[in-house]
Amino acid sequence: MRFWIYHAMTWPQISFVAEDHKGRIVGYVLAKIDEPEDENEVPHGHVNSISVIRSYRRLGLAKKLMLLSQEAMESVYNASYVTLHVRKSNQAAIGLYRDSLGFKVAQVEKKYYADGEDAYSMRLSLKK
Numbered sequence: 413m414r415f416w417i418y419h420a421m422t423w424p425q426i427s428f429v430a431e432d433h434k435g436r437i438v439g440y441v442l443a444k445i446d447e448p449e450d451e452n453e454v455p456h457g458h459v460n461s462i463s464v465i466r467s468y469r470r471l472g473l474a475k476k477l478m479l480l481s482q483e484a485m486e487s488v489y490n491a492s493y494v495t496l497h498v499r500k501s502n503q504a505a506i507g508l509y510r511d512s513l514g515f516k517v518a519q520v521e522k523k524y525y526a527d528g529e530d531a532y533s534m535r536l537s538l539k540k
Contacts, residue, residue, distance in 0.1 A: 457485035
């Protein structure tokens with residue numbers, strides 16, 4: 413729980429929720445900014461988590477949440493790119509990130525997840 417609160421309090425401008433007509437949360441994106449470790453690096457965003465309730469999927473909510481977060485990363489923090497990790501088996505998410513949003517696979521991270529599954533580390537340039 414501390415992880416979620418820390419992100420929401422530290423970078424509130426880049427995390428978003430989607431609500432239904434009754435005000436219930438049906439989706440969210442939780443993101444952070446990775447500050448440069450030296451003066452030659454640039455700040456970049458990282459999407460830690462995104463989820464949409466199953467009955468609200470395929471309505472464009474995940475794409476909208478991602479776009480809102482990406483736009484805020486660039487405008488508020490001057491982030492030059494955004495990264496995320498996705499399970500190699502999650503074809504729906506890979507399709508969203510790659511085909512709809514333009515992310516590219518930067519590398520494969522072996523046994524990234526606790527169950528031993530590999531992850532794609534994906535990256536999208538925010539600078540046009």
